[in-house]
Amino acid sequence: MEKDISRDIAELPALNKAQLLPIWRRNFDDDPPPKLRKELMVPILAYRMQEKAFGGLSHGARKQLREIAQSLGPGRRSDPDAVSSIRSGTRLIRRWGGEVHEVSVSDAGFEYRGKQYGSLSKIAREITGTRWSGPLFFGTRKAAK
Numbered sequence: 750m751e752k753d754i755s756r757d758i759a760e761l762p763a764l765n766k767a768q769l770l771p772i773w774r775r776n777f778d779d780d781p782p783p784k785l786r787k788e789l790m791v792p793i794l795a796y797r798m799q800e801k802a803f804g805g806l807s808h809g810a811r812k813q814l815r816e817i818a819q820s821l822g823p824g825r826r827s828d829p830d831a832v833s834s835i836r837s838g839t840r841l842i843r844r845w846g847g848e849v850h851e852v853s854v855s856d857a858g859f860e861y862r863g864k865q866y867g868s869l870s871k872i873a874r875e876i877t878g879t880r881w882s883g884p885l886f887f888g889t890r891k892a893a894k
Contacts, residue, residue: 754798754799754802754803757798758794758795758798758799761791761794761795762791765787766786766787766790769787769790769791769794772794773790773794776794776797776798776801777797835854835889836854837854837855837856838853838854838855839853839854840852840853840854841854841869841887841888841889843876843886843887843888845876845877846876846877850872850876852869852872852887859872861875868883869883869884869886869887869889870882870883870884870886871883873886873887
């Protein structure tokens with residue numbers, strides 16, 4: 750069964766929207782939103798197919814996501830520190846100016862080229878020579894619209 754799912758998911762990107770519609774209906778028992786683009790249909794379908802084959806999120810994970818969503822409330826933004834917290838041991842890699850820059854995350858802060866830093870922004874400034882948001886520069890947080 751795993752091979753069938755893998756094969757079916759691998760074939761999704763090659764299908765056009767008209768070919769994806771019956772697959773969508775089989776997996777969701779409903780039509781997709783009318784303006785949903787094919788580029789978004791494919792990963793949604795892939796996730797749903799895996800979810801049906803192997804199971805979805807655990808009850809605990811669903812509960813935690815619900816609590817996070819409720820804590821945000823309508824019109825509120827998440828805490829940027831909570832979103833951008835990065836686990837110790839993580840390596841952040843960014844190509845800039847023809848060079849690859851690697852930052853190691855530790856409990857004490859960030860290490861870049863053998864030197865300790867308290868923030869990613871200081872490292873981003875050292876790399877670029879201009880003021881940058883470190884989390885944005887290293888892709889750990891998305892820019893506000």
